[in-house]
Amino acid sequence: MLGDRELLILQTIIDDFITTAKPIGSRALSKKEGINLSAATIRNVMADLEEMGLLVKTHSSSGRVPSEKGYRYYVDHVISPSLKEKELHLMEDIIQGNMLEMEQLVQLSAEVLSELTNYTAVILGPDEMNATLKQIQIVRLSEQSAVAILVTNTGHVEHRLFTLPFGIEITELEKMVNILNDRLIGIPIMELQYRLQSEVYTLMQQHLQHHELIYDHISSVLQYENTGKLYVGGQSNMMRQPEFNDIDKIYQFYTMLEDEEEMIKLLKTDHDGLNITIGNENKVDAIKQFSLITTSYKMNGNQFGTIALLGPTRMEYRKVITLLQALSTEMTDVLFRGKWK
Amino acid sequence: MLGDRELLILQTIIDDFITTAKPIGSRALSKKEGINLSAATIRNVMADLEEMGLLVKTHSSSGRVPSEKGYRYYVDHVISPSLKEKELHLMEDIIQGNMLEMEQLVQLSAEVLSELTNYTAVILGPDEMNATLKQIQIVRLSEQSAVAILVTNTGHVEHRLFTLPFGIEITELEKMVNILNDRLIGIPIMELQYRLQSEVYTLMQQHLQHHELIYDHISSVLQYENTGKLYVGGQSNMMRQPEFNDIDKIYQFYTMLEDEEEMIKLLKTDHDGLNITIGNENKVDAIKQFSLITTSYKMNGNQFGTIALLGPTRMEYRKVITLLQALSTEMTDVLFRGKWK
DNA sequence: TATTAGCACTCGTTAGAGAAGAGTGCTAAC
């Protein structure tokens, strides 16, 4: 455990580094408000902190910079959430102020979050793993084309275009929709295809003329991607960070963001609450230079979505944590209690 | 008009610069295949071309670099589409090979295009200005919430969540849907709201108990954003271009891409065919350092979408033009003829 | 005993000076 003085020095160094991104030396530190120690004393303390692995030097005679372990200590022991009333209210107003579709809400949230923090926000839409089918409908567009529409109990709508077998009758389409609705409503989305195969197929055989032609189409319509969708806000913010003044780093960052699958894997979670990973604590190579802060929001039906913020390890943890927590409850509020009950 | 020799020199310089991004001098040029002139002669020709404004020097004793006017001349008079069979077939296979939703098709196209060119592809989805309503449906989710689904004649599906007035009956909802379908099918999407107000409202008053409560909700459901959606592929490609080795330039580029409205304005077009704007020919400041090549695709119902490719002025025009034209017909083919008839 | 002042030393950054190299324009010869 650190003493008061060591804590003060550590905190001051990190706070300073978070805003300036430059190493700070003992002399500069001694002049800071709230610190009434000479440079030499500070040097001793700094040496101690370095020995503990909380600070590092960029070279043998440079000022100190927080290590990842330092940030970890800072996050775990030093900071107490600072409620910046203004920003919180701003966010609340924006999120609550609009009557929004889930998708728009999530996109908007990502933008607001990145705007307020100057980092990059990534939000993973809720996966619909546990959603069940509410209704299936088919709208015929022309002689040979129709669009199938699935609605889940969560209000999610999925639609898919498909071609119709030549010469199929309207009545037959209707029959099929009836069969599907009769048998599939209430079934979890994930199981639809299986159910179609095991239960509905024989029914179709009995009642439909063109069943073999239709079956494949319907089957592909019911294929459901179970992954949530990604919403990104403020990608370009990362370029304003001095540690990413290097094209290669930026390039890596963007190619990582472009790899949706990888990102989804990274963000997917089923546990509540805030989570912070700093630099190399991350298991995925691509973000070992970043800090990732995630939290989740919940919708009715127990589906989780993830809100994440990506920034340099030198992050304004204090502010970011408050904002993320607030956004999490905010979103859960709107999605869960708001219009869903 | 340029003479044969001048044309050859210009073409060679531009071709070289397109691949290397470095100025080329007379001596290096004289050694190139197909050029049997001494360095001195080439210098004379180069001086002439510079006087005409087709070439520029980066400094007084540097090699020459094509000017924007030079590219313009090159595009207009020099290049003839080169059919790279391999790439074209590859693209064809990918686009035609999958049975896709319009949205997926467009996203995939953007990715393929950027992949094949190493530039950034931007595709503007068709605006649904002229689409008409095919069907409207309401699916009740719970006591107080429902989702409204609009299907257009083009197969586009729009859905919106809304809250239900307290205590409303199923039968009443059904009645309303019937009224809406009866009165609004076939009406252009853009007019829906107006029609609702002018025609349907009185009907609702006559037949529905809760009409005043429902009206507002329905009205907001029918609010339709008429702008197409943006699909971007290969954003990070731009960073691989040597002229964008500067964080500031990259930053500008990305903030521009993030500004959807501006991009849509930039890309929106209602005219057929290929269009090339080079550097400062562009009216929008943000892309004065780029070349923009656009073409359009068509869907049934005469809606246009735009396919665009953003790259440095030093662009592989030849290849890019062929690919874009091919993709344009490809997409029109799939969307128009394929399953839509 | 804890703190501080002093000092030698380290290392990154910056500026300047050459040297090298690629390229040009011009002139004169072919």
Added chain:
DNA sequence: GTTAGCACTCTTCTCTAACGAGTGCTAATA
């Protein structure tokens, strides 16, 4: 009309020196 030769220009690279911010250590101080 084409080409070889040459002086000149400008960028780029490398090397060096000076500077300064910061450190660790030692000795003096409260």
